[in-house]
Amino acid sequence: MSKPSNPQGTRDFGPAVMRKRNYILNTIKTVFQKYGFEPLETPAMEKLETLTGKYGDEGDKLLYKIRSNKSLQQEINEEVGKKVSDLLGDRWVPGDSKLGLRYDLTVPFARFVVQHRNDITFPFRRYQIQQVWRGDRPQKGRFREFTQCDADVIGSKSMVNEADLVLIYKEVFENLGLADAVLKINHRKFLEALVEELKLDFPVTKFTTSLDKLDKIGIEGVTKELVALGVNENQVSQLFAIINQAELTSENLNRFLSAFNNNDSAKQAYANLSQIVGLVEHSRGDLKIELDLSLARGLDYYTGCIFEALVPNSGIGSISGGGRYDDLTGVFGLKDVSGVGISFGIDRIYEILEERSLWPEDIQNNHCVLLCHFSEANQQFAMKMASTLRDKGVACIVYPDQKKIGKQFDFANKASMTHAIVIGDDEMESGQIALKNLTTGVQDKHSIEELVAILS
Amino acid sequence: MSKPSNPQGTRDFGPAVMRKRNYILNTIKTVFQKYGFEPLETPAMEKLETLTGKYGDEGDKLLYKIRSNKSLQQEINEEVGKKVSDLLGDRWVPGDSKLGLRYDLTVPFARFVVQHRNDITFPFRRYQIQQVWRGDRPQKGRFREFTQCDADVIGSKSMVNEADLVLIYKEVFENLGLADAVLKINHRKFLEALVEELKLDFPVTKFTTSLDKLDKIGIEGVTKELVALGVNENQVSQLFAIINQAELTSENLNRFLSAFNNNDSAKQAYANLSQIVGLVEHSRGDLKIELDLSLARGLDYYTGCIFEALVPNSGIGSISGGGRYDDLTGVFGLKDVSGVGISFGIDRIYEILEERSLWPEDIQNNHCVLLCHFSEANQQFAMKMASTLRDKGVACIVYPDQKKIGKQFDFANKASMTHAIVIGDDEMESGQIALKNLTTGVQDKHSIEELVAILS
Numbered sequence: 076m077s078k079p080s081n082p083q084g085t086r087d088f089g090p091a092v093m094r095k096r097n098y099i100l101n102t103i104k105t106v107f108q109k110y111g112f113e114p115l116e117t118p119a120m121e122k123l124e125t126l127t128g129k130y131g132d133e134g135d136k137l138l139y140k141i142r143s144n145k146s147l148q149q150e151i152n153e154e155v156g157k158k159v160s161d162l163l164g165d166r167w168v169p170g171d172s173k174l175g176l177r178y179d180l181t182v183p184f185a186r187f188v189v190q191h192r193n194d195i196t197f198p199f200r201r202y203q204i205q206q207v208w209r210g211d212r213p214q215k216g217r218f219r220e221f222t223q224c225d226a227d228v229i230g231s232k233s234m235v236n237e238a239d240l241v242l243i244y245k246e247v248f249e250n251l252g253l254a255d256a257v258l259k260i261n262h263r264k265f266l267e268a269l270v271e272e273l274k275l276d277f278p279v280t281k282f283t284t285s286l287d288k289l290d291k292i293g294i295e296g297v298t299k300e301l302v303a304l305g306v307n308e309n310q311v312s313q314l315f316a317i318i319n320q321a322e323l324t325s326e327n328l329n330r331f332l333s334a335f336n337n338n339d340s341a342k343q344a345y346a347n348l349s350q351i352v353g354l355v356e357h358s359r360g361d362l363k364i365e366l367d368l369s370l371a372r373g374l375d376y377y378t379g380c381i382f383e384a385l386v387p388n389s390g391i392g393s394i395s396g397g398g399r400y401d402d403l404t405g406v407f408g409l410k411d412v413s414g415v416g417i418s419f420g421i422d423r424i425y426e427i428l429e430e431r432s433l434w435p436e437d438i439q440n441n442h443c444v445l446l447c448h449f450s451e452a453n454q455q456f457a458m459k460m461a462s463t464l465r466d467k468g469v470a471c472i473v474y475p476d477q478k479k480i481g482k483q484f485d486f487a488n489k490a491s492m493t494h495a496i497v498i499g500d501d502e503m504e505s506g507q508i509a510l511k512n513l514t515t516g517v518q519d520k521h522s523i524e525e526l527v528a529i530l531s
Numbered sequence: 532m533s534k535p536s537n538p539q540g541t542r543d544f545g546p547a548v549m550r551k552r553n554y555i556l557n558t559i560k561t562v563f564q565k566y567g568f569e570p571l572e573t574p575a576m577e578k579l580e581t582l583t584g585k586y587g588d589e590g591d592k593l594l595y596k597i598r599s600n601k602s603l604q605q606e607i608n609e610e611v612g613k614k615v616s617d618l619l620g621d622r623w624v625p626g627d628s629k630l631g632l633r634y635d636l637t638v639p640f641a642r643f644v645v646q647h648r649n650d651i652t653f654p655f656r657r658y659q660i661q662q663v664w665r666g667d668r669p670q671k672g673r674f675r676e677f678t679q680c681d682a683d684v685i686g687s688k689s690m691v692n693e694a695d696l697v698l699i700y701k702e703v704f705e706n707l708g709l710a711d712a713v714l715k716i717n718h719r720k721f722l723e724a725l726v727e728e729l730k731l732d733f734p735v736t737k738f739t740t741s742l743d744k745l746d747k748i749g750i751e752g753v754t755k756e757l758v759a760l761g762v763n764e765n766q767v768s769q770l771f772a773i774i775n776q777a778e779l780t781s782e783n784l785n786r787f788l789s790a791f792n793n794n795d796s797a798k799q800a801y802a803n804l805s806q807i808v809g810l811v812e813h814s815r816g817d818l819k820i821e822l823d824l825s826l827a828r829g830l831d832y833y834t835g836c837i838f839e840a841l842v843p844n845s846g847i848g849s850i851s852g853g854g855r856y857d858d859l860t861g862v863f864g865l866k867d868v869s870g871v872g873i874s875f876g877i878d879r880i881y882e883i884l885e886e887r888s889l890w891p892e893d894i895q896n897n898h899c900v901l902l903c904h905f906s907e908a909n910q911q912f913a914m915k916m917a918s919t920l921r922d923k924g925v926a927c928i929v930y931p932d933q934k935k936i937g938k939q940f941d942f943a944n945k946a947s948m949t950h951a952i953v954i955g956d957d958e959m960e961s962g963q964i965a966l967k968n969l970t971t972g973v974q975d976k977h978s979i980e981e982l983v984a985i986l987s
Contacts, residue, residue, distance in 0.1 A: 078645070111926055140598045141598075235929055
């Protein structure tokens, strides 16, 4: 058979990459936990009825559908099965297609909340770090299987939740060494106010879809799209007079509000954002947030504040997004449960840290000591010593085979280990054990107690 | 729409269950790491050609096949698609079925090793903790989506690897409070020797499949099956005279070997097991391993030592299994790469710990402090204080809404929190903050510095 490989758009993560991914995930997870978010995991497989219709037509097309071989044959009568099989040949895999792979973590979370609503204590803060699948065309930085890293609070309309998410953003970025990351904020009600004030006669979502492309197609492109939708050029220039980025401060908020002629929707946005400014200022004074009225976020279900984070000059778009949704669970029959959440894009953060070499200094080290030896008797002594080291929490391996000492060092180097212990007859007799620092090449002798102290 | 639910055979893991699952997984992971195993993750989706034919006919039937909507329409011409759709209606989901969900972690690991053989440093020790999927009939303790927890060493034939796995077993069980767990060991060559010495004229795998049922159908049942295969009753009683459990010691190994008339296969098994006994004794003297010649393990690919662990009187079968395979990668075109591995069954371990209440004392506690308040001004003060606490690593939440203090305590209790801080105007003025221990009900006052010290 040909050389085996993983499917297109998927990845294997070997030890070196796993160490880096775990560093990012643990950094985020630690911050989530400090803000009282608790872990949740849902199955990769969801019923198709849970998934379909939640991500728009385009999303539905990207869903992976699952078939099992069993219930299938039972479901389709033999004659029909035979006819289909004749038509399709090898391409025919009978089976039930009542299952699909998770497309994001938000819809399964909403499903979980509705299903378990009587057992959940609201407001419920959960974080969820799991894989999602999308049958998209694979391209640079876009995968068919990737990890999402979400935090949501559901069951509270208080802006304290938004404020906490803002603080989480800042803390995560600082801890990852990305202090220059920019957090952008907007409010769907500002966007509604724009539609109202510009007297556009189409729904806000149509407008935001266009506005969302500002980064990619520029003012000219958006103007063209809006004009095609029937907006006159005068209105568009009014729009761009209002939309301009500014720091989120009480002063700038007032300025925006007056630009909207005290429109009611704009007042709601103003009230929410002012409260967030106040709460965040009470927590820490040094936070800079960018108020960006062009920020739209494509997703239909956002109804309040929306967030987006990016790292300027990284050549990479948004690394996190989120917002408030007033009726995410409505689609599953539970009305009026408001929530707010954010999601980090691990792969993009990984790329930026890689590009900027922002990893912790020893991230490439395998913190495991190799016990080398010259003979079977030495190896048996090494097994005893490994046991002592492990009891003290030192990770180690006894080189399993009988090979030349050079080969054993080679292995340790290639496996990114930083220290090797060398056990010969001398060492066994004297109890003074050779320790080689594989980075500096320096080798010296120590008692076992000293080794434990050095290595643990 | 009807109340949403997760698919049959899958599970949601809420915070309380996640804490317990993470406790088990972290316990195992910590031990794996101490023995030099490094993390690996492979995609949930594998090419069908990677998966099929690896788990026997029964396994193939249990594979979940994945279809995406896109490449499908391209693949099937419209006319055929139309005809099929007419025949199947809703049940027709066109798509490529070239992908399947991972059935275990061993085959993807073998695929990874072959694919990346030039980048891997052998012997390669990896651990992998990921979900697997099987389209089995769901029943008590058997799921369609579940977690496997594997450690394998590949690229070394040394019994040091087996010895390390034995030590890992013992350490994991001790750390989980399951000191009475029994580790059983056998060797495929002993089973081959049995087939040879009893002059059975069928392959060893047929024999082991039958022997594997000893626990379930007893001596009588196995006798019946073997007789049906053409073994005479005399041979069967010879078999059961040899097969009896004994502690793995040099003495018992000698006794077994002589029962086999120095059969060559038996000698190989003897040599391997003697070496393991020696190595393990050099590491720690107090290990008890049960040598069980009836232990077969169903999987065809084992060729050397086989392991199985169980907890007596738990009413639950094996909680871990493993063994040596000499040619796992051969199926992917890489010959002669020997490996050995073990796999822990998280769900079964969970059940036993639950049944015996063996969880750490505070596992049900949510280590997050609730900051309660009486007014918006108090809440703003709480935001500032939360920031101080979080800076010191204390997880906390400011109760987001304006509700009666009793409601706020209710929330903390239901969310399994152990402490609440109460902020009123008095507290803001004096700087002496009320701390309520929610377990004992005791409330006293402290400075913020004292609170940090108590809570961190």
